[in-house]
Amino acid sequence: MTTPFRISRRTLLRGAGATLALPWLEIMSGTARAASSAGAPTRLLTVFQPNGVFPKAWDVTDLPGGGFELSPILSPLKSLMGDFSVVSGLDNVGRGHVQLTGSFLTGHTITDKKNGVSLDQQVAQKIGHLTPLPSIELGTEPPRQGNASGEPIAYANTVSWSSETTRVSPEINPQVAFDRLFRSHSGPEAERRAMNRRSVIDLVMEDAKSLRKRASGPDQQKLDEYLEAVRGVEVRVEKTLHPPQRDWTPPTSPSDAEMERPAPGIPKRRDEHLRLMMDLMLLAFWTDNTRVGTLMTAHGFSRQNFSFLEGVSSDHHGMSHHKNKPDAIAEYTKVSTWYIEQFAYLLGRMKEIDEGDGSLLDHSVVLYGSGMKDGNGHIKDDLPLLVAGRGNGALKPGSHVKAEKGSPHSNLLLTMGQAMGLEIDNFNEVGQHTVGGLLA
Numbered sequence: 001m002t003t004p005f006r007i008s009r010r011t012l013l014r015g016a017g018a019t020l021a022l023p024w025l026e027i028m029s030g031t032a033r034a035a036s037s038a039g040a041p042t043r044l045l046t047v048f049q050p051n052g053v054f055p056k057a058w059d060v061t062d063l064p065g066g067g068f069e070l071s072p073i074l075s076p077l078k079s080l081m082g083d084f085s086v087v088s089g090l091d092n093v094g095r096g097h098v099q100l101t102g103s104f105l106t107g108h109t110i111t112d113k114k115n116g117v118s119l120d121q122q123v124a125q126k127i128g129h130l131t132p133l134p135s136i137e138l139g140t141e142p143p144r145q146g147n148a149s150g151e152p153i154a155y156a157n158t159v160s161w162s163s164e165t166t167r168v169s170p171e172i173n174p175q176v177a178f179d180r181l182f183r184s185h186s187g188p189e190a191e192r193r194a195m196n197r198r199s200v201i202d203l204v205m206e207d208a209k210s211l212r213k214r215a216s217g218p219d220q221q222k223l224d225e226y227l228e229a230v231r232g233v234e235v236r237v238e239k240t241l242h243p244p245q246r247d248w249t250p251p252t253s254p255s256d257a258e259m260e261r262p263a264p265g266i267p268k269r270r271d272e273h274l275r276l277m278m279d280l281m282l283l284a285f286w287t288d289n290t291r292v293g294t295l296m297t298a299h300g301f302s303r304q305n306f307s308f309l310e311g312v313s314s315d316h317h318g319m320s321h322h323k324n325k326p327d328a329i330a331e332y333t334k335v336s337t338w339y340i341e342q343f344a345y346l347l348g349r350m351k352e353i354d355e356g357d358g359s360l361l362d363h364s365v366v367l368y369g370s371g372m373k374d375g376n377g378h379i380k381d382d383l384p385l386l387v388a389g390r391g392n393g394a395l396k397p398g399s400h401v402k403a404e405k406g407s408p409h410s411n412l413l414l415t416m417g418q419a420m421g422l423e424i425d426n427f428n429e430v431g432q433h434t435v436g437g438l439l440a
Contacts, residue, residue: 040355042291042394043291044416046159047367048369054073054329057071074086089382091407092380096149098151100371102115105120105161115161117428135292156300160294170295172277250288271308278349282349282350282360286353302316303317309334364390365419369384391420399437407435
């Protein structure tokens with residue numbers, strides 16, 4: 001009898017310096033179907049929008065008997081009504097663009113260049129070892145120079161902090177982000193490079209630890225930050241030399257067209273750039289290269305030009321200080337609505353990706369929002385926030401959730417952390433209570 005041809009469920013497609021997981025195939029070993037159809041992992045995605053919104057164009061209207069009516073800004077989400085919740089009543093901490101951006105995922109105010117560890121990085125520290133990349137941070141704008149309210153404006157280019165003094169800047173170049181996700185990190189040449197880097201790391205760590213013993217307090221802190229970064233490299237080297245066994249295999253895979261490598265450089269059109277970064281985030285989750293992603297739709301102090309939208313001529317930061325002038329409000333609202341249109345596209349694509357026992361969106365915990373409610377006055381109360389996805393059954397979307405007035409938005413970070421499996425009863429010692437109505 002001829003033995004049927006079989007391949008391992010962990011077989012990867014390799015070529016042109018890239019690897020890609022296969023979907024389940026009948027020629028895979030007998031245990032493959034059970035392994036592939038086992039519960040898909042839960043992903044965390046946070047999407048940050050700068051400069052707030054015009055409150056009257058964002059706030060939803062509750063309907064008699066339950067439910068709510070979408071506001072003008074949220075109208076692009078009409079077809080996804082059962083897949084997200086609007087969260088109202090949560091307040092941010094700090095002041096100005098830099099602090100209100102920095103606290104978005106930490107619940108802390110940046111003080112003396114220190115912050116808390118952000119939600120995405122806390123989750124990455126728990127589950128990041130299960131995937132090639134612990135997390136992916138994507139954006140569309142580089143850090144800016146200067147100061148605002150006593151803080152470096154550059155700090156507002158990210159919402160991700162891996163320690164109280166270490167921010168994680170997003171990658172804004174699509175091709176570089178693609179290569180980080182999919183260019184091969186295996187094979188003899190990769191192993192040779194990894195061995196060389198490990199040798200250097202061993203020497204560096206030894207010298208740094210010796211120096212630390214004789215350093216002053218401030219220098220010890222700087223060395224600790226340095227050693228933390230080196231340890232990150234060390235982990236990546238170890239994964240190259242000894243790849244971890246994957247605990248889940250995606251049952252479907254992107255098409256060749258979807259896996260096309262982006263062209264070099266930064267797209268000139270604002271809309272094309274953001275859409276491309278969203279597509280890369282989708283690929284990162286779809287192929288299980290990471291389960292934690294953060295997308296900065298723009299810098300927290302963004303002055304992006306939106307002249308590609310009809311009737312818009314001001315920069316985003318400028319129009320956010322609308323002074324209640326009708327023309328400025330109209331532009332401000334149009335840009336906010338455009339951002340929600342992009343978010344609706346992202347959720348729609350996540351909903352289309354079949355993972356056997358549900359969609360990618362069903363298996364995700366998604367946060368969308370801004371660090372301020374209204375840019376006119378940097379209003380930080382009642383943040384504009386959306387929570388989407390079902391988190392593998394941890395969340396129950398589809399409602400307008402109203403938190404107790406004056407509650408810190410870190411309560412939402414606590415809620416999302418618990419939905420992602422963090423065993424915590426507070427978030428960074430500031431969020432003390434979960435937000436009722438979100439958890440299943």
